[in-house]
Amino acid sequence: MKIIIIGAGPGGYETALLAAKRGVEVVLIESGHVGGTCLNEGCIPTKTFCKNAEVLDSLREGETFGLTDLTYGFDFSKVIDRKNAVVEQLRGGVEGLLNNKLITLVRGKASFKDAHTVTVTPGATPVTIEKSVEYSADHIIIATGSVSSSLPIPGADLPGILTSREILDIEKVPSSLCVIGGGVIGLEFASIFRSFGCEVTVLEYCKDILPRFDTDLAKRLKQSLSKRGISVETQAQVTSITECDADAYTVSYTRKGKEETVTAEKVLMAVGRRANVASLNLDDIGLEYTQRGIVTDERTMQTNIPHIYAVGDINGRMMLAHAATFQGIVALDHIMGVENQIDLSVMPAAVFSSPEAASVGLTEDECKERGLPVKCLKSFFRANGKAVTMGETDGFCKVVVAAEPKEGAQSPYQPGRVLGCHLYGPHSSDIVQEACAMISRKATLEEFQSVIHTHPTLTEVLQSAIHSV
Numbered sequence: 001m002k003i004i005i006i007g008a009g010p011g012g013y014e015t016a017l018l019a020a021k022r023g024v025e026v027v028l029i030e031s032g033h034v035g036g037t038c039l040n041e042g043c044i045p046t047k048t049f050c051k052n053a054e055v056l057d058s059l060r061e062g063e064t065f066g067l068t069d070l071t072y073g074f075d076f077s078k079v080i081d082r083k084n085a086v087v088e089q090l091r092g093g094v095e096g097l098l099n100n101k102l103i104t105l106v107r108g109k110a111s112f113k114d115a116h117t118v119t120v121t122p123g124a125t126p127v128t129i130e131k132s133v134e135y136s137a138d139h140i141i142i143a144t145g146s147v148s149s150s151l152p153i154p155g156a157d158l159p160g161i162l163t164s165r166e167i168l169d170i171e172k173v174p175s176s177l178c179v180i181g182g183g184v185i186g187l188e189f190a191s192i193f194r195s196f197g198c199e200v201t202v203l204e205y206c207k208d209i210l211p212r213f214d215t216d217l218a219k220r221l222k223q224s225l226s227k228r229g230i231s232v233e234t235q236a237q238v239t240s241i242t243e244c245d246a247d248a249y250t251v252s253y254t255r256k257g258k259e260e261t262v263t264a265e266k267v268l269m270a271v272g273r274r275a276n277v278a279s280l281n282l283d284d285i286g287l288e289y290t291q292r293g294i295v296t297d298e299r300t301m302q303t304n305i306p307h308i309y310a311v312g313d314i315n316g317r318m319m320l321a322h323a324a325t326f327q328g329i330v331a332l333d334h335i336m337g338v339e340n341q342i343d344l345s346v347m348p349a350a351v352f353s354s355p356e357a358a359s360v361g362l363t364e365d366e367c368k369e370r371g372l373p374v375k376c377l378k379s380f381f382r383a384n385g386k387a388v389t390m391g392e393t394d395g396f397c398k399v400v401v402a403a404e405p406k407e408g409a410q411s412p413y414q415p416g417r418v419l420g421c422h423l424y425g426p427h428s429s430d431i432v433q434e435a436c437a438m439i440s441r442k443a444t445l446e447e448f449q450s451v452i453h454t455h456p457t458l459t460e461v462l463q464s465a466i467h468s469v
């Protein structure tokens with residue numbers, strides 16, 4: 001068996017490694033750097049910035065921890081250097097892993113010649129093939145990821161309007177930053193740049209920030225960010241951007257029928273991402289896709305052309321690195337006829353703001369919309385011993401549990417089954433993992449309650465919630 005994989009992000013390269021481990025020959029085609037958006041301009045570089053932000057925040061709190069007469073400088077060029085070093089180190093690691101006799105890594109841009117054949121032309125990176133080559137295989141997995149979207153408004157294409165890629169390489173911390181979009185990416189940068197000393201305004205079109213998250217969580221996180229000095233405007237429809245002088249932009253928006261403006265040195269456009277279908281020549285082979293991405297079967301990631309699969313951001317299902325990786329496993333298993341127990345509907349997600357937020361499973365709002373009877377169990381970080389010792393008590397945890405349906409009504413979930421967990425507070429991205437493990441095993445509240453947590457740990461916030469019945 002031979003597989004072609006297009007794109008070497010976490011969807012593509014992880015699948016290539018697993019396929020090779022199982023003895024399958026792979027042609028992996030990458031037009032940029034291996035590691036994709038995640039490693040080169042997404043998860044990894046932003047999380048190195050998060051660490052810098054955390055260190056600065058700790059220093060600001062220094063007096064609380066007995067540090068006196070503290071003076072320090074902040075050399076932003078070193079932040080960028082560290083970020084680049086981390087990315088290069090990890091990229092080198094991935095390149096090393098891909099140096100496998102069953103994997104042919106082809107550096108170039110792929111497009112379909114026909115449904116079994118891909119033409120690769122020289123790509124944009126310094127390391128690329130010199131002339132076009134064709135490859136054919138029994139199965140093809142598309143994992144070409146996504147690119148930043150923009151708003152169709154005047155001024156959106158002004159030279160200084162940044163995307164999440166460009167802001168990672170700016171030369172200095174701007175005095176002020178306007179972030180258009182209060183989703184995960186927008187909030188992470190807002191939080192990071194606030195810690196870097198920048199005045200930050202976030203403009204979000206929807207009623208709440210983080211539209212796909214639990215409403216309670218979104219509202220409380222917004223308050224926390226506001227307390228940190230980040231101005232968050234919801235229900236703000238951005239209408240135009242103008243350059244007001246060499247060092248500033250004015251962003252105009254309407255909010256509740258009123259015209260408003262924000263002036264900032266830099267503007268970050270963080271209004272979501274769209275599937276990277278360009279240049280794949282999908283129309284010629286009749287591969288079905290919509291504005292959201294390539295249409296796939298939710299369990300197998302198979303497209304309308306049965307031997308072609310699409311995993312990761314390209315199918316627009318869940319634009320997360322681990323979603324890409326696990327969709328790749330599911331696709332490979334389907335190709336090879338291997339059974340697995342992966343439940344892609346239990347997909348954890350995290351926001352690496354300060355404080356962090358994380359979520360897995362159904363939200364209370366989703367349950368209400370679907371008419372599912374649930375009860376919600378809550379606990380607060382301020383009552384968690386470890387959080388108090390750390391001086392990080394802002395946050396809460398909400399566990400959504402299936403309840404007994406009213407007489408005559410029905411629910412697909414057995415009463416007591418844990419359906420979701422949503423939290424914000426220190427290390428939420430780690431804590432959510434336990435809930436994820438339990439929810440993916442379809443655990444009941446009773447089973448959840450039988451798990452012993454180490455004391456004193458932040459994970460006890462979950463224990464407190466599930467014991468608050």
Ligand SMILES: Cc1cc2nc3c(=O)[nH]c(=O)nc-3n(C[C@H](O)[C@H](O)[C@H](O)COP(=O)(O)OP(=O)(O)OC[C@H]3O[C@@H](n4cnc5c(N)ncnc54)[C@H](O)[C@@H]3O)c2cc1C
Pocket residue numbers: 006007008009010011012029030031032033034035036037038039041042043044046108109110111143144145146164185276279280311312313314318319320321322323324352
């Ligand atoms: C700023 C930012 C922060 C993020 N933080 C997180 C986070 O903390 N956690 C998280 O889970 N997710 C995060 N994400 C999302 C995550 O990066 C993506 O979900 C993930 O990278 C998707 O993986 P993928 O394999 O589908 O695509 P990608 O990682 O985008 O990889 C696709 C690859 O395909 C290549 N390619 C495209 N077209 C072609 C072609 N025609 N021929 C050959 N190669 C091609 C591209 O060069 C790219 O390398 C973040 C994203 C951004 C932008």
